Amino acid sequence: MADLAALEDPKVRAVNERHGDDHGVNLTKLRAVAKRLGTQPDLAAELWETEDTPARLVAILIGRPKAYSAAELDAMLRDTRVPKVHDWLVSYVIKKNPHVEELRTAWFSDADPVVASAGWALTSDRVAKRPDGLDLPGLLDVIEARMKDAPDRLQWAMNECLAAIGIHHPEYRARAIGIGERLEVLKDYPTPPGCTSPFAPIWIAEIVRRQDPGSARA
Incomplete structure (x- = not known):
């Protein structure tokens, strides 16, 4: 100390x-x-x-x-x-x-938005690394319905999940980008030079471009 x-x-x-x-x-x-x-x-x-x-x-x-x-x-x-x-x-x-999966499912819909944000962060990790068994369209439904008015910490975590779906799952990329464009969450977030904006459509497009140029809206 x-x-x-x-x-x-x-x-x-x-x-x-x-x-x-x-x-x-x-x-x-x-x-x-x-x-x-x-x-x-x-x-x-x-x-x-x-x-x-x-x-x-x-x-x-x-x-x-x-x-x-x-x-x-x-x-x-x-x-x-x-x-x-x-x-x-x-x-x-x-x-x-x-116990990570047990905790993820317990926290995902917790009434405390800070606790729920941890559930969403763990879900984003699964979206990227172990998506089998996840209902990705269902996650997009929840994000579309709730992210705009979610408290800051929870909103950030939901936005991260939206970007993860768009980046790692081409079949849902157009929908993820469309949700981001409609909700405009973090659209005006100040982003330092050389960093990627957390606005989901820009974030998705930039990471996909780095991975596979020309396929950001595939």
């Missing part, structure tokens, strides 16, 4: 707070702390209980993803409001856990 406190940088905090993250620790330096510690599940549990954001980020990195029970991960996710902690928990722990 002392090491993490010493890494606090007011300039980093100012940038992070604009994105809803309540810490000022450079993530490269934070990762170096975690690398030095190595895998320590007991310490990870102690750090998580502090509720301190940098400590929780380190906890995610030094824990053992496959060792958590579904109940533990559900409780951890519901206790997570900081975007970076939420994203890292999903990406670095839950996606590697044997």
Whole structure:
């Protein structure tokens, strides 16, 4: 905790707070702390209980993803409001856990939009990597009906799923692009030079172009 406190940088905090993250620790330096510690599940549990954001980020990195029970991960996710902690928990722990599909289906329609956003993020991962058994037209129906008015975090996750369907499944690409064009979600999102817009029609077209030039609207 002392090491993490010493890494606090007011300039980093100012940038992070604009994105809803309540810490000022450079993530490269934070990762170096975690690398030095190595895998320590007991310490990870102690750090998580502090509720301190940098400590929780380190906890995610030094824990053992496959060792958590579904109940533990559900409780951890519901206790997570900081975007970076939420994203890292999903990406670095839950996606590697044997209970991932059980959690995905439980969270997908949760009444808490932040919890539901995790279910949608896990669904996007399945759309891209293991789509067998998913109802892709049904997902597009839900996105078309609900994404426009969804809370920010949930809207972002649904938009990611829309893009994933359009990118990885050519048979649904035209419909995915059409939904994005009609809803205009994130159409005006400020995008730094050299980065791809999160507006689904642009996102889909650009990634498909990189993979197979000329087929973005195939």
